Amino acid sequence: MINTISFRLRLYLSILIVVVIAGIAGMMAFENRTPLDAFYFVVVTISTVGFGDIHPVTAAGKLLTIGIILVGVGCFVGLAASTLDLMIENRERAMRLRNLNMIVGVFFSEVGNRLLRCFSGHDPNVNQVRSALLVSDQWSDEDFTRALTSLKAHSTVIDSRTISLPDFKRFLRARNSFLLRLFENPQIIEHEGFTPLLHAVFHLSEELAARDQLTDLPASDYAHLSGDINRVYGLLILEWLTYMRHLKTHYPYLFSLAMRTNPFDAHASAIVR
DSSP, X not given: OHHHHHHHHHHHHHHHHHHHHHHHXXXXXHSOOOHHHHHHHHHHHHTTOOOSSSOOOSHHHHHHHHHIIIIIIHXXXXXXXXXXXXXXXXXXXXXXXXXXXXXXXXXXXXXXXXXXXXXXXXXXXXXXXXXXXXXXXXXXXXXXXXXXXXXXXXXXXXXXXXXXXXXXXXXXXXXXXHHHHHHTOTTGGGOTTHHXXXXXXXXXXXXXXXXXXXXXXXXXXXXXXXXXXXXXXXXXXXHHHHHHHHHHHHOHHHHHHHHHTOTTOTTOOSSOO
């Protein structure tokens, strides 16, 4: 929807710019007006103000004015309407994303935080980025941006053999219906970061469920599961930090609890000290 409105907005704006330039050039050529007078005439004509203090006197000037009115006024109205539509759509989309972030919060409460604690405990490189994950109430928007930038360059190298895969399988299977209900939300696709994460978690759950036993697997299969786990872990970290930024901006009281129960903080506790 936004792409369609943006296209209309660019189209109307492009045509309007052409009309203004052509109108100025035409008024200067046909009516012998100065550039300022020509621009003034085109603007008051397109905006339908029409003071009448400047008007065409030649036939060519009158025909040019008719063209400016027919094309320019229509584009001006279309541009104004498209701008308003875009503002309304952006506002509605922001509201939808705020509602979707509530779903993201439920996901982290039910699944995400447990996964992060498990994965970070088996990540040999976690200390390299731990400082970027110890979010505090002093963080600014720039701090979140710097942390996200550094985390995008972080390589997750968890070895699936270090994780109790049977326990992990039971954990995900117990929450399978919860994950399916998240997929049932038709608006979830609008959340560009969360949707790939949800797909990755669900795929990992299916991979584990497809194996009757998860011990004594071939090295190639452990490597395959490691790839799935690291994909989930990498997406989880970025989405968790993005969600923390959202909480700090919109829900300080929820941010306080999330900060105190930070899955990357070994000393985290919900108790306020």
